[in-house]
Amino acid sequence: MSVGIEFLLNAHVEHAHAGPTLALLDYLRDRRRIVGIKEGCHEGDCGACAVLLGRPGADGVWVYRSVTACLVPLADVASCHVITIEGLNRADGAMTAIQRAIVDGYGSQCGYCTPGIVVSFTELALSAQRMPTRDDIRRALGGHLCRCTGYGGLLRAGDLIAEALGALSLPANRSALVAADLLPAWFDTIDTLREGLDPAPALVSEGVPLAGSTDIYTRGPAQAAAPERLRLLSREPVLHGIQDTGDGLRIGAMTTTRELMESPAMAAIVPTVASDLLPVAAQTIRNRSTLGGNIVTGAHNADLATIMLGLDATLEIVGSAGRRELALADFYRDATQVDLAADEIVAALHLRRDPGRRVNFERVSKRSHHDKAIVNTFMACRVVAGRIEYVRLAAAGIGARPQRLRNVEAWLEKRTIDQDTLGGALDRLGVDIAPVDDYQGSARYKRLLLRQLVLAHFLVLFGDAVDMEALTPEVAS
Ligand SMILES: Cc1cc2nc3c(=O)[nH]c(=O)nc-3n(C[C@H](O)[C@H](O)[C@H](O)COP(=O)(O)OP(=O)(O)OC[C@H]3O[C@@H](n4cnc5c(N)ncnc54)[C@H](O)[C@@H]3O)c2cc1C
Numbered sequence: 001m002s003v004g005i006e007f008l009l010n011a012h013v014e015h016a017h018a019g020p021t022l023a024l025l026d027y028l029r030d031r032r033r034i035v036g037i038k039e040g041c042h043e044g045d046c047g048a049c050a051v052l053l054g055r056p057g058a059d060g061v062w063v064y065r066s067v068t069a070c071l072v073p074l075a076d077v078a079s080c081h082v083i084t085i086e087g088l089n090r091a092d093g094a095m096t097a098i099q100r101a102i103v104d105g106y107g108s109q110c111g112y113c114t115p116g117i118v119v120s121f122t123e124l125a126l127s128a129q130r131m132p133t134r135d136d137i138r139r140a141l142g143g144h145l146c147r148c149t150g151y152g153g154l155l156r157a158g159d160l161i162a163e164a165l166g167a168l169s170l171p172a173n174r175s176a177l178v179a180a181d182l183l184p185a186w187f188d189t190i191d192t193l194r195e196g197l198d199p200a201p202a203l204v205s206e207g208v209p210l211a212g213s214t215d216i217y218t219r220g221p222a223q224a225a226a227p228e229r230l231r232l233l234s235r236e237p238v239l240h241g242i243q244d245t246g247d248g249l250r251i252g253a254m255t256t257t258r259e260l261m262e263s264p265a266m267a268a269i270v271p272t273v274a275s276d277l278l279p280v281a282a283q284t285i286r287n288r289s290t291l292g293g294n295i296v297t298g299a300h301n302a303d304l305a306t307i308m309l310g311l312d313a314t315l316e317i318v319g320s321a322g323r324r325e326l327a328l329a330d331f332y333r334d335a336t337q338v339d340l341a342a343d344e345i346v347a348a349l350h351l352r353r354d355p356g357r358r359v360n361f362e363r364v365s366k367r368s369h370h371d372k373a374i375v376n377t378f379m380a381c382r383v384v385a386g387r388i389e390y391v392r393l394a395a396a397g398i399g400a401r402p403q404r405l406r407n408v409e410a411w412l413e414k415r416t417i418d419q420d421t422l423g424g425a426l427d428r429l430g431v432d433i434a435p436v437d438d439y440q441g442s443a444r445y446k447r448l449l450l451r452q453l454v455l456a457h458f459l460v461l462f463g464d465a466v467d468m469e470a471l472t473p474e475v476a477s
């Protein structure tokens with residue numbers, strides 16, 4: 001099944017006629033022979049296929065993000081703006097300041113990873129609110145695998161780009177970036193180009209929901225959905241944005257991991273959210289992956305689901321029978337089933353604000369960044385006069401789904417924080433969990449890991465009340 005899909009591709013309006021589930025990467029390379037964009041893994045892991053994807057944000061302002069085109073369904077770019085490396089080249093054949101920085105920093109050899117990195121450095125320039133730091137540069141490079149040059153040269157290139165940005169008044173508008181040669185001249189005409197674009201296509205309100213596609217497309221586009229049964233959630237405004245509800249937050253299911261990290265409202269509830277989520281995938285994935293997708297997938301090691309379980313989130317579910325609310329803790333029926341009818345979607349998550357709540361997130365993966373968690377855990381509690389009034393302890397990687405550790409919660413609640421209380425909690429950790437041996441580690445290792453991470457919670461949340469050294473020898477047993 002082919003359909004007409006219109007979008008801006010670099011500086012022209014593209015009229016594609018293709019299957020809506022075709023990956024954007026395959027459309028560009030195979031159908032259009034636009035081959036500056038590279039294919040590596042086709043699973044979101046290497047960054048070779050990065051493009052800039054521009055679309056209006058919740059406030060109507062267009063936002064450009066670096067995304068992996070192998071995980072983007074073609075239909076999802078309708079009425080959007082796709083910019084490939086070809087669009088970032090100057091018309092006169094000279095290099096932009098970003099491309100020159102990579103040459104001057106000795107950041108390229110075979111060049112296979114280079115187009116994707118130019119794209120992500122361009123996003124860095126477009127979104128810089130201040131002079132980028134080394135951490136910002138690392139974040140931009142995250143998810144771009146360079147097999148032959150290594151990252152020293154690319155970090156130097158990033159420093160040169162940061163210096164060029166530092167000479168501007170930031171945030172810089174596109175004209176200033178063009179004048180500084182960080183963008184090619186046609187970027188000045190983007191607003192006019194967008195006027196030639198059809199408005200967003202009509203909504204399809206039934207079919208398989210696709211959010212950021214970073215989970216479902218790793219199984220291959222053909223597995224994702226039959227083309228005629230595609231429901232693009234990006235087109236549904238009610239699923240976007242984070243709103244204050246007075247006593248808490250309503251977080252639209254289409255909120256991306258990056259938006260969560262950058263949300264001041266979310267940081268008021270989880271102060272460390274930006275650093276907590278930094279190891280979760282790479283920026284190219286976090287720019288697309290959504291909260292709703294993470295919750296509904298409920299993978300055995302999902303990160304956002306664990307945090308939301310620990311925050312006692314409630315789901316707002318809508319379907320043909322209307323709207324209902326459900327505690328996230330009741331959503332996962334078993335390893336494969338969730339409490340969601342075929343015609344229902346998760347529209348949002350609701351969080352209650354609790355100024356007295358303390359929270360902590362811990363996570364271990366084999367690589368420190370851009371790797372799925374082996375075990376993660378989130379703890380939330382309220383302590384009054386040395387007594388635990390309320391506690392939620394969630395974890396993933398130790399069973400088929402992210403889950404609450406209810407036996408431990410029941411033990412901790414209403415107890416005074418002392419060595420016996422915390423030691424008793426550690427003793428009860430094994431009751432709720434059923435880890436399995438797999439490629440990430442043995443069941444025994446995961447049990448030990450969970451115990452260590454819960455100890456880390458205690459250290460962060462109650463470290464001033466208990467001698468943690470006294471609890472640790474037991475870990476060796
Ligand atoms: C390279 C890479 C690294 C990753 N690393 C991590 C990691 O470290 N931690 C982690 O937790 N995850 C990770 N993921 C997995 C994935 O990015 C997340 O689970 C993500 O949040 C899924 O969201 P999505 O919007 O992309 O979901 P999609 O792929 O669009 O959808 C996933 C499933 O949920 C359904 N769905 C989506 N939204 C809704 C909704 N609102 N209502 C009903 N159904 C819905 C879809 O039909 C589909 O079945 C990684 C993925 C990749 C490719």
Ligand code: FES
Pocket residue numbers: 038039040041042043044045046047048049050068069070071
């Ligand atoms: S081809 Fe590797 S991330 Fe897309």
Ligand code: FES
Pocket residue numbers: 107108109110111112113114145146147148149150
């Ligand atoms: S320059 Fe060869 S892979 Fe990066």
